[in-house]
Amino acid sequence: MPRPTKARRVEFFPENTYFIPLGKAKINMKETVLKVEELEAMRLKDIEDLNQEKCAERMQVSRQTFQNIIDSARKKMAIALTEGNAISISGGNYRATFCKFKCFICGNTYEINYEQDKYLCPICGSHKVMCSKKAGFCKKWCKEKPAKDNE
Structure with a gap:
């Protein structure tokens, strides 16, 4: 039985998460x-070098x-660019470090795994949770919403 996959630490999440080739209709396009x-x-x-x-x-x-992660990423990007596929950025097994949330019920502070x-x-x-705005990126990324009252 293989070991469970450990969450990867991620410090950045892009604003734009979907890209399509110019002049192509999204219908019937590979993604x-x-x-x-x-x-x-x-x-x-590649960017921070x-x-x-x-x-x-x-x-x-x-x-x-x-090395396995970057090999997979580069292969996917090469295929998408050469075949004219749309590129969607989503999913994975990661732990985001750019925003922390605090629960008003139990007091727990936690890092988000994006929308999940x-x-x-x-x-x-x-x-009843709200962004604690401790991370600098959080200020522009998080759109604070009032705590939902579904208790």
């Missing part, structure tokens, strides 16, 4: 899905795991 941690691997290696060891350290994975747990406390399940 390539790039996982959030794959985008993060490319960002660290970090070496593999530093990238792996920042994502809190082994160097081999980082943005407005739901992972400890008590309450919808």
Whole structure:
């Protein structure tokens, strides 16, 4: 039985998550899905120009795991660009570090896994949560909503 996949640390989430080739209709177009941690691997290696060891350290994975992630990302991007596929950025197994949320019921503070747990406390399940705005990126990314009263 294989070990469960460990969540990868992600420091960035793009505003735009869907790209289509210019002049092509979205109907009947193939779609390539790039996982959030794959985008993060490319960002660290290709934009921040970090070496593999530093990238792996920042994502809190082994160097081999980082290499597997970036290989997968680059292959997907090459296929999408050469075949004219749409590119969707979503999913994956990651832990975001750009925003922290606080539950008003149990007091739990937690990092979000994007939309999956943005407005739901992972400890008590309450919808009475709000962004604590501790991270700089959070200020422009999070759109604070009033706590939902579904208790």
